[in-house]
Amino acid sequence: MEFLAEHWLDIVTTVLGLAYILLEYRASLWMWLVGFLMQALGIVLYYQKGLYADCAMEFYYLSMTVYGYWRWVHGSASKQSLPIRHFPKRLVLPWLAIIAVVWGIIYWLLVTFTNSNVPIADSFTTALSIVGIWALAHKYLEQWFIWIAVDVVTCGLYFYKDIPFKASLYGLYVLIAVLGWFKWRKMMHQNK
Secondary structure, three states: OOOHHHHHHHHHHHHHHHHHHHHHHOOHHHHHHHHHHHHHHHHHHHHHHHEEEHHHHHHHHHHHHHHHHHHHHOOOOOOOOOEEEEOHHHHHHHHHHHHHEEEHHHHHHHHHHHHOOOEEEEEEEEHHHHHHHHHHHHOOHHHHHHHHHHEEEEEEEEHHHHOOOHHHHHHHHHHHHHHHHHHHHHHHHHHO
16 A cells, blocks of 8 residues: 555556657547646656656647647648658758757756756757657657657656656556557558
8 A cells, every 4th residue: 555655646647648748649538637647747757756847848748739739730731631751851851950959958058957867868859859749749750769769768767766666667558559559550541
């Protein structure tokens, strides 16, 4: 009972996270609502565990859930549901530069202003996630590759920080992200 009391927030956010990734796999709009709730609770969890960049990232995610929902519903030129499409090649280098700069800034902030003992991994997953959620909001197929990288690192980081349920979820996320890429690619070709 003590274990459950100590890890209840981890468990609830894990269940919501599983629902979220399964809804994302299906390209369901409900993903955005579940994500909003998961991120709101994640703010508390990550702050308690000293994952300050992840905690701050949840605020960004909250705003992106609203933007992503709107974009999926109204984001195409015809004002119909946004189709799955490829990440534009012209954006690859600018977004890689943004990731590098944001990673460096977040790392510096964590080292300078917090007691974080995982500033490299925490800042890396945060910087990469900024692009990942943006790519998801635009329904780019390649967003799955971003999440695979984030999920692998986050899985190890959360086990290290004693967030075992979320860590296990991120391990499962890796598998679902690989399957999600295949599913979205198939859906993209069917819609053409």
